[in-house]
Amino acid sequence: MHPLRPAAGFLLAVLALASADAGARTVYRCVQGGTVSLATAPEPGSKCTAKEIDDNAVSTPNLWGSMGVFSGTLYEREQDGQKVYSTRNLPGSTPYLKFTVQTPPGEPAHPGLGTVGKPRLDRYPSEFKAAARQTGVDDAWLRAVAHAESDFDAKALSPKGAMGVMQLMPEVAKEYGVADPYSSAESINAGARHLRALMRRYKGDLTLVAAAYNAGIGTVSRYGGVPPYAETQEYVSKVTALYELYLRALGRKQAPERPAL
Numbered sequence: 001m002h003p004l005r006p007a008a009g010f011l012l013a014v015l016a017l018a019s020a021d022a023g024a025r026t027v028y029r030c031v032q033g034g035t036v037s038l039a040t041a042p043e044p045g046s047k048c049t050a051k052e053i054d055d056n057a058v059s060t061p062n063l064w065g066s067m068g069v070f071s072g073t074l075y076e077r078e079q080d081g082q083k084v085y086s087t088r089n090l091p092g093s094t095p096y097l098k099f100t101v102q103t104p105p106g107e108p109a110h111p112g113l114g115t116v117g118k119p120r121l122d123r124y125p126s127e128f129k130a131a132a133r134q135t136g137v138d139d140a141w142l143r144a145v146a147h148a149e150s151d152f153d154a155k156a157l158s159p160k161g162a163m164g165v166m167q168l169m170p171e172v173a174k175e176y177g178v179a180d181p182y183s184s185a186e187s188i189n190a191g192a193r194h195l196r197a198l199m200r201r202y203k204g205d206l207t208l209v210a211a212a213y214n215a216g217i218g219t220v221s222r223y224g225g226v227p228p229y230a231e232t233q234e235y236v237s238k239v240t241a242l243y244e245l246y247l248r249a250l251g252r253k254q255a256p257e258r259p260a261l
Contacts, residue, residue, distance in 0.1 A: 025053040035219045039086035119249035123152040131192035144242035154184045166191025210239045
């Protein structure tokens with residue numbers, strides 16, 4: 001395996017040079033399960049967009065998005081009889097290169113990120129109570145996530161395509177049968193069901209639940225915990241702080257015993 005390399009430009013150069021003969025520098029930006037990867041060929045199961053890379057790859061535009069500083073691995077595998085490379089660990093892959101990338105800070109993915117602010121119990125109280133009662137997910141936790149995601153803006157749309165109060169990604173909205181992701185009732189109900197599924201997966205570990213809600217299950221699995229993305233780490237800290245605030249605002253000093261969701 002090659003040693004750790006720190007430059008995003010170096011990684012793009014490796015991908016571009018491996019992609020084809022000189023003059024055909026194409027890298028694919030692939031999205032799957034809310035995570036982004038770069039590859040030299042379209043990945044099975046991902047939605048991929050071809051990006052032409054100039055020979056001077058060090059000066060190429062950022063293809064990752066705003067993820068802060070994070071580390072990963074470039075993998076090698078065979079696809080259609082050819083060697084291909086991807087930053088996603090697909091079946092049949094072997095590690096080829098470890099890297100660390102620093103992306104521009106950009107805008108936060110979700111409109112609710114920023115200062116913590118005060119609890120807002122006046123926002124959709126009946127919808128939160130109904131969703132909590134139906135799913136068993138704590139009302140205070142639901143409110144904390146909604147506060148961090150959208151600041152309770154039912155019309156919020158993030159640069160990454162997340163929608164509504166609970167900032168549902170299109171694939172999540174589809175999974176939970178949401179007809180109108182900008183409906184506060186539908187968004188809160190689907191968000192609660194998604195959080196319940198995450199709580200089951202992570203056995204009630206709310207840190208991992210928050211990380212997966214923000215960055216995706218695949219990313220949490222890839223890093224074996226909270227990924228080293230500046231936004232996700234900020235998000236987890238903010239949701240945790242908001243949860244404590246909402247518990248107190250609702251007249252409770254501590255979180256309830258978590259049911260077997």
